[in-house]
Amino acid sequence: MKPRHKRAALIAGGLAAIGLAAYFVLNAFESNLVFFFTPSQIASGEAPKERTFRVGGMVKEGSLKRDNLTVSFVVTDTAKEVPVSYTGILPDLFKEGKGVVAQGKLDGSGHFTASEVLAKHDENYMPPEAQHAMDQAQLNKAASSLK
Missing domain, CATH: 1.20.5 (Single alpha-helices involved in coiled-coils or other helix-helix interfaces)
Known part of the structure; x- marks a missing residue:
């Protein structure tokens, strides 16, 4: 050669x-x-079905239900809501009315099954994506109420 x-x-x-x-x-x-979606984006069909992603917002007051290690709650961005279930130990800072980001999959019926739940770590922190989503939802809600 x-x-x-x-x-x-x-x-x-x-x-x-x-x-x-x-x-x-x-x-x-x-x-x-892993992509991040808000409850409003999930309700509009932007989130993938049967693929892992994150949903973030606030834990709706009065929505937390516990059954041994299985916990169900509702994540909201003040405009739309997503029911979430999680089996495992929640972070100590997880509470109703506080910010949360859950990672998992959405089933065909619109129920989110979380494999991981993250809670905010101090009084002023919220993930930037979740804060932006909350602000946008409040602006959309205010604009629709003015019509």
Whole structure:
């Protein structure tokens, strides 16, 4: 084999290895990517069915129900609501009327089954996406009440 052919084979092999590595990295990134949706976006059908994503907002007052380790509650952005169920131990800061972000899947009936629940960690914190969603929902609610 001529040196020119060896060099071309090495370059082709290197490009193939880089392409394969890039494919595996992008595939792993896509499978671990989790999007955030608000209750209003979920109600309008923007959220994926049977795929993991996050929903955030406030825990609706009076919606918390416990049955051993299974907890059900409602997440709201003051405009729309999403029923959520979670089996496990909730964070200490989880309370009604406080901010929450839950990660899980939405079933066909619109019920969200959480695999992880995150609660805010101090009095002033709310995830930026959830705060923006709450502000937007309040603006939409105010605009619709003026009509």
